């Protein structure tokens with residue numbers, strides 16, 4: 001008999017924990033910038049979601065048998081709306097085009113949330129680095145810092161296509177946002193990498209969150225760990241997507257990519 005979706009395989013001790021599938025309905029969409037759309041979702045399944053203790057909570061949206069990973073930008077229990085901000089990156093792919101044409105009443109099914117990070121209370125300064133795909137997680141972290149550590153020093157570096165892609169962000173009293181525009185001919189993350197390497201980062205115990213295109217992860221990981229000497233447990237860094245690969249291709253090659261990068265960089269320490 002076919003296994004119901006979301007149920008674990010029986011008798012497989014290594015199987016992932018059971019992640020129930022939930023379905024929500026599109027309430028409306030908001031065009032945040034030319035290339036970013038917010039989709040607001042609601043429905044009875046919202047009440048089943050656990051409290052969101054982290055700021056990088058993500059869900060695995062289902063398109064047939066295929067999944068796409070997206071950050072929960074916010075969950076408002078009063079209005080009963082969950083927001084996901086989608087980068088619109090052309091006609092290719094599943095999730096981006098779905099969001100671009102989403103209409104009230106459309107439904108989407110997902111597993112999750114998963115997640116592993118929130119800004120810690122004992123850092124002297126927070127450094128948040130990303131491209132558009134990590135902007136929702138960075139904005140969620142800023143929301144949290146603003147609410148819990150009003151005076152926290154936060155240095156944000158965000159790479160976007162240009163001025164029209166800059167967004168109003170939540171901020172603490174000591175937040176600096178550096179917007180980096182991709183130059184023609186630059187790959188995703190190249191200008192961002194240069195900006196972080198050249199930046200005057202704060203002193204003290206820095207905590208860093210660095211996510212976006214996989215190509216920037218290698219040089220930034222080397223820079224933060226090997227050159228700046230930031231302890232590994234104070235840095236959350238990984239590729240959210242990779243140029244030229246869809247999510248299936250990237251997720252299936254990610255383990256090898258990470259292992260190779262770590263072996264190369266650890267050999268130099």
Ligand SMILES: Cc1cc2nc3c(=O)[nH]c(=O)nc-3n(C[C@H](O)[C@H](O)[C@H](O)COP(=O)(O)OP(=O)(O)OC[C@H]3O[C@@H](n4cnc5c(N)ncnc54)[C@H](O)[C@@H]3O)c2cc1C
Pocket residue numbers: 058068069070071072084085086087088089092093094095096097132133134136137239240241242243244245246247248
């Ligand atoms: C934990 C996590 C959280 C994430 N949160 C978000 C989020 O909140 N919002 C968000 O927009 N993305 C987010 N992403 C990234 C998103 O999962 C990928 O961008 C995904 O590939 C998009 O799926 P798709 O079906 O639109 O395109 P795919 O079918 O996966 O890819 C089609 C083509 O588009 C390219 N492509 C994919 N993403 C981008 C992009 N951002 N810019 C330019 N080209 C791209 C691919 O390289 C490929 O060539 C997150 C990823 C992870 C791992």
